[in-house]
Amino acid sequence: AALRPTEQVLAGKTVTITAGPTREALDPVRFITNHSSGKMGFSLAEAAKALGASVNLIAGPVSLNTPTGITRIDVESAEQMQQAALEYAVQSDIFIGCAAVADYRAATVAEQKIKKQGDEITLTLVKNPDIIATVAALKQSRPYTVGFAAETQNVAEYAQGKLVNKGLDMICANDVSDSTGGFNSDNNTLTLYWKKDRLELPHSSKKELALTVMQAIAEKIK
Ligand code: CTP
Numbered sequence: 001a002a003l004r005p006t007e008q009v010l011a012g013k014t015v016t017i018t019a020g021p022t023r024e025a026l027d028p029v030r031f032i033t034n035h036s037s038g039k040m041g042f043s044l045a046e047a048a049k050a051l052g053a054s055v056n057l058i059a060g061p062v063s064l065n066t067p068t069g070i071t072r073i074d075v076e077s078a079e080q081m082q083q084a085a086l087e088y089a090v091q092s093d094i095f096i097g098c099a100a101v102a103d104y105r106a107a108t109v110a111e112q113k114i115k116k117q118g119d120e121i122t123l124t125l126v127k128n129p130d131i132i133a134t135v136a137a138l139k140q141s142r143p144y145t146v147g148f149a150a151e152t153q154n155v156a157e158y159a160q161g162k163l164v165n166k167g168l169d170m171i172c173a174n175d176v177s178d179s180t181g182g183f184n185s186d187n188n189t190l191t192l193y194w195k196k197d198r199l200e201l202p203h204s205s206k207k208e209l210a211l212t213v214m215q216a217i218a219e220k221i222k
């Protein structure tokens with residue numbers, strides 16, 4: 001379905017969006033990742049473009065076509081995503097962290113393929129940088145910073161906690177316990193939270209929701 005015709009409420013604005021999973025290498029042939037499809041982030045990029053914004057889309061490994069007229073930056077690991085995110089965030093009015101960033105990466109990436117050993121193997125993982133918290137903590141050229149939170153329980157409490165702890169301006173919370181939305185689905189159920197406000201959106205397509213989210217952001221920054 002085509003996006004609703006709408007006013008160019010993001011004309012003159014630059015939006016940077018992270019999308020998809022990250023991929024954390026273990027050795028030359030193996031990695032750790034997650035099931036994020038990137039659909040929500042790509043839909044946000046398309047919606048921002050349709051509303052008149054100049055859009056940078058920092059994408060982890062996904063199999064999606066690039067929406068026309070946007071700048072796509074492909075990355076693999078969280079560290080690569082962090083570097084690209086900071087470079088583009090300082091040139092942006094709005095930063096949206098929609099990527100499912102791997103929380104941990106291997107402490108060391110083996111140079112050669114890891115050989116099969118005994119009956120058990122232990123991997124040591126170390127924490128990845130928190131990309132959106134780093135963007136939100138910028139002292140200069142800080143964009144309006146929007147996060148996402150996919151939760152299976154205590155959705156409101158966890159989402160509001162992330163809003164405060166990461167220093168975000170807004171967070172879009174996704175209840176993934178009902179299995180009719182989330183990681184691989186075309187549909188989603190989102191509630192938007194600000195420090196002093198909330199907005200529950202009706203269950204609908206990611207494309208439809210993306211437009212509503214971008215319009216809500218445009219309203220807040222004007
Ligand atoms: N995020 C990020 N960098 C990370 C982890 C998360 O930028 N290393 C961002 C995500 O893109 C999202 C928000 O933080 O916008 C929330 O991600 P989430 O995984 O829900 O939060 P975590 O702080 O990692 O908490 P947990 O996974 O334990 O729920």
Ligand code: CA
Nearest residue numbers: 100101102103
């Ligand atoms: Ca996480």
